[in-house]
Amino acid sequence: MKPTPSSRPCPSCNNAMQVHELPGQYDSAVEIDFCFSCQGIWFDSMENLRLAPAAVATMFKEMHQHRDTPHAPLAGRLRCPQCRGGLVQGFDVVRSGRFITHRCESRHGRFSSFSSFMIEKGFVRQLTKPEIADIAKKVGVINCSNCGAPVDLRKEDSCSHCRSALSLLDPGAVEKALQNYAKAPSAHAAPATAVADALVAMARERSRTQRLDVWPSDTRLTGAGLAVDLFAVGLTLVSSLWDD
Structure with a gap:
């Protein structure tokens, strides 16, 4: 499935994100929102845990294909694309390192930078x-x-x-x-x-x-x-x- 414009704005730049339908667990599909300008990914609640193994590799390839997209710095205040409430910055730690996450206080989801996603999934050393x-x-x-x-x-x-x-x-x-x-x-x-x-x-x-x-x-x-x-x-x- 080809990516389509999202109806939801990027938490940082407010431009429309890009929706990619990716394989989920148990033969399901998961729609993930990307902002290649801000180099960020929006996951609805628990969506990052529903990704099938093949989806992770596909996401990496998408990031690589858009590596030359002009990069905009993240805004000082990020907002949930669903409720527009402010996102709270936090940290998670996995074996491959420590990474930043930005979560909606109403539990609508979280915004992760590409680099944070790479750390979370173990693509770095x-x-x-x-x-x-x-x-x-x-x-x-x-x-x-x-x-x-x-x-x-x-x-x-x-x-x-x-x-x-x-x-x-x-x-x-x-x-x-x-x-x-x-x-x-x-x-x-x-x-x-x-x-x-x-x-x-x-x-x-x-x-x-x-x-x-x-x-x-x-x-x-x-x-x-x-x-x-x-x-x-x-x-x-x-x-x-x-x-x-």
């Missing part, structure tokens, strides 16, 4: 100390994939704002998680230098589009406006998984 050290040398500052706050890797190895460990959407982690969801192609964990190099390439491309024309080769990419997030670079690293 935490960065190793050598990876963090290498990124600190080449980039300096990144954005937390969980909350978006800047993280200066020269001073900290986790997000000081939401206290989340730095995690990466990684080919090896995706392959391992997909073994429980769908047939996964062979993949290997990205080497430490690949993460930093991909972040550098992304920051340079962003600088080019912003018409910044001076990049000394010995300058670390530490400008706050050029900080890039690990979720975006993770999508780049695992893109080969979905090339047919």
Whole structure:
């Protein structure tokens, strides 16, 4: 079934979300609302638990296909698309890490960022100390994939704002998680230098589009406006998984 415009607004930007009908448990169907601009997913109450294994893999592919959609930051106050009440921010912890959720106080559902969904479903792994050290040398500052706050890797190895460990959407982690969801192609964990190099390439491309024309080769990419997030670079690293 092709996606259709939702009758409900995104909790952040208020634009119409996009409805995707996905396989549910016991041969049912589940309609999930996406906002690719805000990189968020709205789940009606308990809807995330009704997804069939194949649906999780399909959702990942949809996120990857829309990876180049211009990204809007989340609003300071998120509202339930059903009752329009304010959403309450909270945290959940699973084996693969800590992630942020935004829940309706009237229990109509919850809003999750793409990166939070990836953590919840085990598609990520935490960065190793050598990876963090290498990124600190080449980039300096990144954005937390969980909350978006800047993280200066020269001073900290986790997000000081939401206290989340730095995690990466990684080919090896995706392959391992997909073994429980769908047939996964062979993949290997990205080497430490690949993460930093991909972040550098992304920051340079962003600088080019912003018409910044001076990049000394010995300058670390530490400008706050050029900080890039690990979720975006993770999508780049695992893109080969979905090339047919």
